[in-house]
Amino acid sequence: MNDPIATARPTAHRQVRAGPLRHLLFAVFVALAPCVNAAVSGADNHLQVELVSARLALVPGQTAQLGLRLRHDAHWHTYWINPGDSGLPTTLAWTLPPGFHAQDIAWPLPQRFTVGGLYNFGYDGEVVLPVPLDVPADVQPGTTAHLAVLAKWLVCREECIPGKAELTLDLPITTAPAQPDPRWTHQFTDAERAQPQASAWTGTARLAGERIEIALRGPGLPEADRLDAFVAQRKLFDNKPPAIRRDGDALLIDAGRSEYFSIAPALRDLDLVLTAPTATGMRGWRVRVRLVTPIATPAQP
Amino acid sequence: MKATALLLAGVVAAFTVSSFAKPVIGQPAPAFSATDSNGKTQTLAAYKGRIVVLEWNNPLCPFVGKHYGSGNMQKQQAEAAAAGVVWLTINSGAFGKQGHLDAAAANAYVGKVQGKETAYLLDADGMLGHAYDAKTTPQMVVIDKDGVLRYIGGIDSIASTDVDDIPKATQYVRQALAELAAGKPVSVPTSEPYGCSVKYGP
Numbered sequence: 001m002n003d004p005i006a007t008a009r010p011t012a013h014r015q016v017r018a019g020p021l022r023h024l025l026f027a028v029f030v031a032l033a034p035c036v037n038a039a040v041s042g043a044d045n046h047l048q049v050e051l052v053s054a055r056l057a058l059v060p061g062q063t064a065q066l067g068l069r070l071r072h073d074a075h076w077h078t079y080w081i082n083p084g085d086s087g088l089p090t091t092l093a094w095t096l097p098p099g100f101h102a103q104d105i106a107w108p109l110p111q112r113f114t115v116g117g118l119y120n121f122g123y124d125g126e127v128v129l130p131v132p133l134d135v136p137a138d139v140q141p142g143t144t145a146h147l148a149v150l151a152k153w154l155v156c157r158e159e160c161i162p163g164k165a166e167l168t169l170d171l172p173i174t175t176a177p178a179q180p181d182p183r184w185t186h187q188f189t190d191a192e193r194a195q196p197q198a199s200a201w202t203g204t205a206r207l208a209g210e211r212i213e214i215a216l217r218g219p220g221l222p223e224a225d226r227l228d229a230f231v232a233q234r235k236l237f238d239n240k241p242p243a244i245r246r247d248g249d250a251l252l253i254d255a256g257r258s259e260y261f262s263i264a265p266a267l268r269d270l271d272l273v274l275t276a277p278t279a280t281g282m283r284g285w286r287v288r289v290r291l292v293t294p295i296a297t298p299a300q301p
Numbered sequence: 302m303k304a305t306a307l308l309l310a311g312v313v314a315a316f317t318v319s320s321f322a323k324p325v326i327g328q329p330a331p332a333f334s335a336t337d338s339n340g341k342t343q344t345l346a347a348y349k350g351r352i353v354v355l356e357w358n359n360p361l362c363p364f365v366g367k368h369y370g371s372g373n374m375q376k377q378q379a380e381a382a383a384a385g386v387v388w389l390t391i392n393s394g395a396f397g398k399q400g401h402l403d404a405a406a407a408n409a410y411v412g413k414v415q416g417k418e419t420a421y422l423l424d425a426d427g428m429l430g431h432a433y434d435a436k437t438t439p440q441m442v443v444i445d446k447d448g449v450l451r452y453i454g455g456i457d458s459i460a461s462t463d464v465d466d467i468p469k470a471t472q473y474v475r476q477a478l479a480e481l482a483a484g485k486p487v488s489v490p491t492s493e494p495y496g497c498s499v500k501y502g503p
Contacts, residue, residue, distance in 0.1 A: 085437070088462070116503075152463075158399060159399040160362065162363045259453075
């Protein structure tokens with residue numbers, strides 16, 4: 001029986017930690033196609049990863065948009081910040097020049113996957129996980145910034161394969177307006193559209209036995225039809241699709257409580273994401289609601 | 302409070318749908334009977350008076366590989382055996398699914414990884430897995446001498462496939478067993494298990 005850890009081969013791209021054969025293949029690939037910036041196929045890993053930038057250069061004092069481009073083989077997926085019943089979120093550990101700061105992944109709207117009666121949240125097909133990069137004001141124009149990241153992921157169909165890759169990107173520093181990189185315009189536009197929109201809604205989440213009941217109010221609440229709801233924090237929802245309905249001006253979300261829920265009476269904020277399919281793809285919103293115990297005074301009449 | 306009434310109606314409906322009992326900390330652990338890799342019938346009732354650990358296993362799951370490749374799982378199995386604790390490893394993978402093992406393959410696996418469990422249970426129909434609502438491999442359960450559920454969750458506190466994380470993590474099962482041995486309450490009775498999904502049949 002083969003050691004499962006031994007199957008955790010990284011997908012090769014740019015500076016990728018890989019075996020000697022991979023390095024050789026990569027070197028040959030680079031030699032043959034020095035101007036093509038494509039990823040080496042990672043067919044045996046079921047995922048290709050790439051570090052990309054929305055623009056061709058970085059501007060001192062501005063926030064640039066980087067992204068981890070993920071291309072999944074058909075039927076394979078990676079995970080949202082809350083992966084659901086199993087799985088692991090993709091993580092990034094950056095090595096950056098002094099003064100540079102990479103923000104957290106701006107997680108695109110998740111999809112719901114069902115495997116054997118269990119629920120997972122994540123991504124399939126092609127997706128870019130955007131990462132805003134704060135560029136220091138005092139960085140010297142005309143120089144090049146060397147950006148490096150160690151990406152780790154778990155890619156699953158029903159079975160799962162962990163992977164990691166060291167990816168690098170060199171970008172020039174310029175004071176002129178940075179031009180979009182035409183290769184990734186489409187991907188970053190899609191990534192922007194797939195971001196949960198900030199909402200002006202208010203709401204409270206209430207523990208009720210084995211349920212968590214959330215009532216949202218405010219302008220522009222969507223119809224309950226075909227809505228799905230996710231919570232970024234783990235150990236809150238039981239990951240099954242919640243019951244969602246409108247009641248007058250309120251949107252009511254009734255979710256099962258996680259069986260691993262063990263938060264003491266302390267109050268806690270819950271980052272809720274709502275999604276709805278539209279003709280032009282998934283649309284979604286985010287709202288932070290306060291989790292209160294049943295003995296608390298109801299927030300709304 | 303029309304909204305509340307509607308929510309209550311929703312709660313009642315949901316309870317009706319999922320009517321089977323879930324395992325609850327502090328309550329009697331669900332009874333079971335399953336066949337092990339040596340053809341022997343294993344029941345929870347037979348181990349009354351002893352602490353029992355349940356471990357969900359899929360030999361091809363990388364999270365399981367993390368804890369067996371490093372020897373962490375076998376070490377804890379050996380510690381448990383030395384303390385008189387019963388350790389039952391369970392494979393709930395359905396026939397044809399990744400990691401499913403028949404009796405011979407299960408014995409070969411235990412031999413290869415030098416497992417120190419009391420027995421390796423074959424649960425291809427998922428009855429035992431569903432009774433404990435096991436979702437991932439690995440997933441762990443600790444049952445006290447009176448048959449009461451004392452821990453359900455992950456093997457440790459760091460959800461990853463990296464062996465390097467094991468020394469940094471709190472080993473929840475080891476901690477629970479030490480606390481039970483000292484007559485103390487289990488300080489962390491639940492954690493969210495992490496790993497591969499259990500490959501149940503349809």
